[in-house]
Amino acid sequence: MSGVWVMGRSGSGEAGMSDEALEMIAGRFRLLAEPMRLRLLQALQGGERTVGDLVEVTGATQANVSKHLGMLYDAGIVARRKEGLNSYYRIADSSIFDLCDLVCTSLGEKLAAQHEVMRGLGRK
Amino acid sequence: MSGVWVMGRSGSGEAGMSDEALEMIAGRFRLLAEPMRLRLLQALQGGERTVGDLVEVTGATQANVSKHLGMLYDAGIVARRKEGLNSYYRIADSSIFDLCDLVCTSLGEKLAAQHEVMRGLGRK
DNA sequence: AAACCATATCACCATATAGTTATCCGGTCA
DNA sequence: TGACCGGATAACTATATGGTGATATGGTTT
Numbered sequence: 001m002s003g004v005w006v007m008g009r010s011g012s013g014e015a016g017m018s019d020e021a022l023e024m025i026a027g028r029f030r031l032l033a034e035p036m037r038l039r040l041l042q043a044l045q046g047g048e049r050t051v052g053d054l055v056e057v058t059g060a061t062q063a064n065v066s067k068h069l070g071m072l073y074d075a076g077i078v079a080r081r082k083e084g085l086n087s088y089y090r091i092a093d094s095s096i097f098d099l100c101d102l103v104c105t106s107l108g109e110k111l112a113a114q115h116e117v118m119r120g121l122g123r124k
Numbered sequence: 125m126s127g128v129w130v131m132g133r134s135g136s137g138e139a140g141m142s143d144e145a146l147e148m149i150a151g152r153f154r155l156l157a158e159p160m161r162l163r164l165l166q167a168l169q170g171g172e173r174t175v176g177d178l179v180e181v182t183g184a185t186q187a188n189v190s191k192h193l194g195m196l197y198d199a200g201i202v203a204r205r206k207e208g209l210n211s212y213y214r215i216a217d218s219s220i221f222d223l224c225d226l227v228c229t230s231l232g233e234k235l236a237a238q239h240e241v242m243r244g245l246g247r248k
Numbered sequence: 249a250a251a252c253c254a255t256a257t258c259a260c261c262a263t264a265t266a267g268t269t270a271t272c273c274g275g276t277c278a
Numbered sequence: 279t280g281a282c283c284g285g286a287t288a289a290c291t292a293t294a295t296g297g298t299g300a301t302a303t304g305g306t307t308t
Binding site (some may be wrong): 003004005006008016017019022023024025026027028029030032033034035038039043057061065076093095096097098099100102103104106107108110 | 127128129139141143146147149150151152153154156157158162163166167169181196200208217219220221222223224225226227228229230231232234
C-alpha cells in the first residue's frame with residue numbers, strides 16, 4: 001500500500017521502473033529464494049546465534065552456513081558481532097518476516113482453494 | 125503479522141518448518157527473483173495484456189516472454205484467457221504487489237540510511 | 249485448402265550459484 | 279611459543295536457469 005512499487009509506473013505513465021531498480025528488487029527476492037537461507041533466517045528469529053549454532057540447527061556444513069550468512073550480511077539482512085572466537089549473527093531487517101508471512105498466506109490460500117476443488121470432485 | 129511463517133517455529137519449539145514448506149516458499153521468491161518477470165508483472169498491473177503487448181513493452185523475444193509467462197501461470201500468479209489467436213494474461217494473485225512494495229520500502233530505507241552516512245562524512 | 253498469424257514449446261548454449269573440500273586467518277588457552 | 283578452535287574464504291564441481299533460434303500448434307482469413 002505504500003506505493004513505492006506503483007510509483008515507478010505512475011511517474012512516466014508507461015516506462016515502468018528502471019532496470020537497476022528492478023535488478024535490486026529481484027536481487028532481494030533472490031536472496032530469499034533459497035531454502036537454506038530461509039532456514040537460517042528462521043533460526044535467527046529466535047535471537048542471536050553463532051555460526052556453530054546454525055551449523056548444528058541446519059545440519060549443513062560450516063562452510064556452507066558461513067557462505068550463506070555472508071550473503072545475507074552483505075545485503076544488510078543480518079548483522080554480525082564478533083566476540084572471541086565466535087561470530088554472532090542477528091536479524092537486521094525484520095521486514096523479511098513480513099515477506100515470508102505474505103508468501104505463506106498466499107500459498108496457504110492457494111492450497112486451500114485447490115483442496116476445495118478436489119473435495120468438490122469427490123462429492124460430485 | 126498473520127503468523128503463518130512464525131507458526132512453524134512455535135509449534136515444535138525448535139524444529140522449524142518442513143523442508144517441503146521452505147521449498148515452496150523459496151520457490152515463490154525465486155519466481156520474483158527475475159527482473160524480466162517483475163517487468164511483466166508490472167506491465168500486467170495496468171490490466172490484461174496479450175503476449176504481443178508484453179513483447180512490445182519489454183523488448184524481449186516472444187519465446188522468452190512466453191516462457192516467463194508460462195512459469196508465472198504454472199505458479200498461479202497470473203491467469204490466462206485465450207481468445208482467437210491471442211492469449212490474454214492478467215494478475216491472478218495481487219499479493220505479489222504487496223511483496224514488491226515491502227521490498228521497495230526496505231531497500232529505500234536502506235539506501236536513505238547509507239546516504240545519511242555519506243552526508244555525515246561530508247560535513248565531518 | 250493454403251497462407252498466415254499469435255503463441256507455446258523444444259533443443260541448445262552460456263552463465264550463475266549451491267554445495268563440498270581444503271586452506272587460511274585471528275583469537276584463545278595451555 | 280605452539281596447539282587448538284571458530285569462522286571466513288578459495289577452488290572446484292554439479293546443477294539450475296535465462297536467453298535464443300527453430301519448430302510445433304491451433305485458430306483465422308482468403
